[in-house]
Amino acid sequence: SPMHTRQSQIKSYRFLQVMIILIAATARILPGARTIDDSFITYRYVRNILAGNGFVYNPGEQVLGTTTPLYTFLLSGIGFFTGGEQAPFPLIALGLNALFDAVTCLLLLHLGRRLGGSLAGIGAALVWAIAPFSVTFAIGGLETSLYVLLLTATVTAYLENRFILAAFIGALALLTRPDALILLGPLAFDRALEVTGLGDRLGIRSRHAQNQIRSRPWMEIAVFAIPVLLWVASSTAYFGSPLPHSIAAKSVAYRLPSEAAFVRLLQHYSVPFMGNQTFGSWWIAVGMLLSPFLFLVGARYAMRKEAHIWPFLAYPWLYFAVFAIANPLIFRWYLTPPLPAYMLTILIGVERLTRDVISRLPARANAQHPPQRKAMANIASAALVVALPLLLVSQDWVLSPDHGLKRPAPGMAWYQLELLYRQAADSLAAEIKQQPSTPTLAAGDVGVLGFFTGARILDTVGLNSPQSTEYYPFDPSEYVINYAIPADLILDQQPDYIVILEVYGRKSLLPDPDFQQAYRLRQKIPTDIYGSDGMLIYERAP
DSSP: OHHHHHHHHHHHHHHHHHHHHHHHHHHHHTTOOOOOHHHHHHHHHHHHHHTTSOSOSSTTOOOOOOSOHHHHHHHHHHHHTTTGGGOOHHHHHHHHHHHHHHHHHHHHHHHHHHTTOHHHHHHHHHHHHHOHHHHHHHHTTOTHHHHHHHHHHHHHHHHTTOHHHHHHHHHHHHHHOGGGHHHHHHHHHHHHHHHHTHHHHTTOOOOOHHHHHHOOHHHHHHHHHHHHHHHHHHHHHHHSOSSOHHHHHHHHHOOOOTTHHHHHHHHHHHOTTOTHHHHOTHHHHHHHHHHHHHHHHHHHHHHHHOGGGHHHHHHHHHHHHHHHHHOOOOOGGGGSTTHHHHHHHHHHHHHHHHHHHHHTSOGGGSOSSHHHHHHHHHHHHHIIIIIHHHHHHHTTEESSOSSSSOSOEETTOOOHHHHHHHHHHHHHHHHHHHSSSOOEEEESSOHHHHHHHOOEEEETTOSSOGGGGGGOSOOGGGOSSTTOOOHHHHHHHOOSEEEEEHHHHTTTTTTOHHHHHHEEEEEEEOOOGGGOSOEEEEEEOO
């Protein structure tokens, strides 16, 4: 009976949801915490909040060096009930991120069904559950999982006509990362077009009139603006600006070719499912044409099903444009936020193309009866939309990584540098804690060192130390790679300890005769990371 069929479908859908949650959770719990250096920066802010030192990296220095205040407060709240300053922050972050990603997977499943790509939704949800660009930063302890969830939830609530909820979640997204404006701007524009009636003139279908009667734009604005303005006002009063100092520091400390971000993003957008891992680097060239084409096919179909989805469809390309023009140093986690929208839309395109092609095959080459033809389309679509993407993204997984925890994990979840910094921190921590006044430790990568030594940190890039930015930019000939350290910065600030990869100071700091006289090499940890001749630990000469 139709009722029995409906109940069976509901049970199957719920079973699918449970399976997706279990897969997503397992894909994060199994590798364990492989915490990224930047996460330890956030954890140190959290620890200082819980210790009563305030929202600071170095006690007494009110500098906003993190771009994720909401995630910082969230970890602080949970840490308060799980050990305070000694709370297991990497494990807390791992558990939260597993939950966040599981919910994101469910939202992708829902969006796929809503946009007419039921198999595409399943494919996107399963791919996101195990994708290295999703798993790596969840187990790495970053705010990425929360950020992606909030962006996806904002769009979902918006499409469900729950505008006040969408506004609130959007505000949370903005407080998690400021670049959420790349999505929130188009959503606000679409909403304004609808409220003012201009959308009808532009060919964007309005929703049902009853929804317009129930709409309260002033309430939506208030729900969004109040938490954002509260943060802007409080952070301006406390830090002097609501903008993270790390943004300004990165703009002067890093030296990049003008096309660096564009090239990196172009490569990334060409192979969202990491097909180059399976087919080789030539697949990037194929993907430069194939991926945008499939995206356009999927976007065209999605727009037919839901006209107000266009901000979600535009988001990956606006993200591309903003970051290509700004040209920052592209860290791996910068590449994650646009992927859910991009992947889902591509898979919708693949599903629609597959079904259309099979439906147009000559009868002699295909099944004679519609049910058989439909079954063939379902099988082909499942293979191309679910099985193949899963196979491609799984190729980056390693059963036994060559460093750290010997448990299956994405190859992308590389944290060997963090392990070396932990070794350096352990060699200094006891001595630092015994000193009557807190010594200063200078480093380019400050997360692990700051968290495990407890020293006052001089961030040589300037993300958490505004005084460092005064020494940038400096002579380009002294750069080997980014993170090069100006000798004058060390000589003027006179930190007690310095921990750097040799390559960071090869042409700038290490050859300087004044530095050689003022500091002595305490320890050299062997490594060739980034072409470096070891990790060097210096201390100020007596």
